[in-house]
Amino acid sequence: MNNASNTLLSLQGLTMVFGGLVAVNDFNLDLHDGDLVGLIGPNGAGKTTVFNMISGQYIPTKGKVIFDGQEVQRLMPNVITGLGIARTFQNIRLFGNLSVLDNIMVSFHGKLKASFIAAMIGTPGYLSTERDLREEAYSLLEAVELSDVAYEDAQSLPYGKQRRLEIARALATHPKLLLLDEPAAGMNPYETLHLMRFIQRIRKDFNVTILLIEHDMKVVMGICERVLVMDFGIQIADGTPDKIRNDPKVIEAYLGVDE
Ligand SMILES: Nc1ncnc2c1ncn2[C@@H]1O[C@H](COP(=O)(O)OP(=O)(O)O)[C@@H](O)[C@H]1O
Ligand SMILES: [Mg+2]
Incomplete structure (x- = not known):
């Protein structure tokens, strides 16, 4: 590692065109x-599309995604996950009928798949791997304060805990970079407050860099040291929460939007 190499992620001229629409320009x-950076902007601004290009769901029309010194914009999502980028989705994507613990186990899938044949014939090697992963999954649940519901169905959890489980599933892949897409969506004020503390804690405890899309200004302004603002696919501001709050361009972008 050289001195400049603490740049974990570099997005360079990222552009995504859908038909005639320039979603990100x-x-x-x-x-x-170690950064915790917020990405905000009105609905349709292009925020989720930026995530989709980073995590390999979309191949950018133009531009580069450089992660840990390597170009990744043409790699498959599972390969990108393996390199250390994990994300959550705007809409919760859990396996509702599986237990909380098994939802974490599914995230370990890549590790288990390696020994698929062993699993088929149930070799001792496989069984111990499975047991180790169960233990690891349980410790992860302890770390995110969900171990008390480890054996409940994911769908039976209150909303705030489902969101936390989603983040835990992302953490299960041992990411260096965590992309959170509107984690506070649908939360009540108490759950939101808990989430803010939770995000700050996992950054430290799991040593992750976080890029956070969030609609709730309290969350973004409360925990991010830097905030980027998008409008119609274009980045219109970049700075500290204080600077962003008073930026006329940002105020204008949000005018007429009932938040
Ligand atoms: N797969 C797609 N096909 C066509 N248009 C899309 C697709 N994904 C996103 N868009 C469009 O791109 C724009 C940006 O969307 P999105 O990134 O989801 O915005 P945000 O997350 O900021 O609300 C919107 O106009 C949206 O309709
Ligand atoms: Mg979005």
Whole structure:
């Protein structure tokens, strides 16, 4: 590692065109190890599309995604996950009928798949791997304060805990970079407050860099040290929460939007 290499993620001229719509236009961002950066903007601004290009769901029309010094914009999502990028989705994507613990186990799938044949014939090697992963899954649940509901169905959890489980599933892949897409959506004020503390804690405890899309300004302004603002696919501001709050361009972008 050289001195400049604490740049974990570099987005360079990222552009995504859908038919005639330029959803993201020449987007640039450098994230450094340990950053907690917010990405905000009105609905349809292009925020989720930026995530989709980072995590390999979309191949950018133009531009580069450089992660840990490597170009990743043409790699498959599962390969990108393996390199250390994990994300959550705007709409909760859990396996509702599976237990909380098994939802974490599914995230370990890549590790288990390696010994698929062993699983078929139930070799001792496989069984111990399975047991180790169960233990690891349980410790992860302890770390995110969900171990008390480890054996409940995911769908039976209150909303705030389902969101936390989603984040735990992302953490199960041992990411260096965690992309959170509107984690506070649908939460009550108490759950939101808990989430804010939770995000700050996992950044430290799991040593992750976080890029956070969030609708709730209290969350973004309360925990991010830097905030980027998008409008119509274009980055219109980048700075501290205080600077962003008073930026006329940002105020204008949000005018007429009932938040
Ligand atoms: N797969 C797609 N096909 C066509 N248009 C899309 C697709 N994904 C997103 N868009 C469009 O791109 C724009 C940005 O969407 P999105 O990134 O979801 O915005 P945000 O997350 O900021 O609300 C919107 O106009 C949306 O309709
Ligand atoms: Mg979105």
